[in-house]
Amino acid sequence: DGGITQSPKYLFRKEGQNVTLSCEQNLNHDAMYWYRQDPGQGLRLIYYSQIVNDFQKGDIAEGYSVSREKKESFPLTVTSAQKNPTAFYLCASRQGAKQYFGPGTRLTVT
Amino acid sequence: SQELEQSPQSLIVQEGKNLTINCTSSKTLYGLYWYKQKYGEGLIFLMMLQKGGEEKSHEKITAKLDEKKQQSSLHITASQPSHAGIYLCGADSIAGGTSYGKLTFGQGTILTVHP
Numbered sequence: 001d002g003g004i005t006q007s008p009k010y011l012f013r014k015e016g017q018n019v020t021l022s023c024e025q026n027l028n029h030d031a032m033y034w035y036r037q038d039p040g041q042g043l044r045l046i047y048y049s050q051i052v053n054d055f056q057k058g059d060i061a062e063g064y065s066v067s068r069e070k071k072e073s074f075p076l077t078v079t080s081a082q083k084n085p086t087a088f089y090l091c092a093s094r095q096g097a098k099q100y101f102g103p104g105t106r107l108t109v110t
Numbered sequence: 111s112q113e114l115e116q117s118p119q120s121l122i123v124q125e126g127k128n129l130t131i132n133c134t135s136s137k138t139l140y141g142l143y144w145y146k147q148k149y150g151e152g153l154i155f156l157m158m159l160q161k162g163g164e165e166k167s168h169e170k171i172t173a174k175l176d177e178k179k180q181q182s183s184l185h186i187t188a189s190q191p192s193h194a195g196i197y198l199c200g201a202d203s204i205a206g207g208t209s210y211g212k213l214t215f216g217q218g219t220i221l222t223v224h225p
Contacts, residue, residue: 031210033213041218042114042217043198045203045213048212090152097158097160098158
């Protein structure tokens, strides 16, 4: 099956710990994106990457980091510097005009 | 920056009724996307509109982009419980004439369909 996978679906961490969310795609898409979704709000862009070994900050990049060492992988690290990390995180990839989304990871930090 | 406002924020309808969700932009829309989301899941692509006056349909869902390209509507005919979910509009963020595929989203409309 082709598509975008995110793991795990649920993630729990203690405050002060860094955590890395996985995003893998086998669609051979060049561009990949990370969004955050909070209750009652739409998605907000964290980071995006147009090509391997290159990425750019989105609207809310503070407290997050990414890497793009392979075309199919775009992991997101939520660092202890992120003040409100509890949220639903969505990864996406794009080819042409259509953007495809993964199933999401719900991160809870206590 | 571009802002998208969706209305209504939530909608409860009886099965079989028609309904409309609106998405209004503070700036000209260069690419308007409609997605559906089940709670706690990823987004499912519904339709994309680019041209003023454009209209697209898929099964019982029709999306339109107005001539001025600042407002879009999503219309569902004869709603069914399977239509329930969160509907989100998203727009390409244009910077220096280039999109980079970054999308700005509205806050979403929660649709409930009672059987």
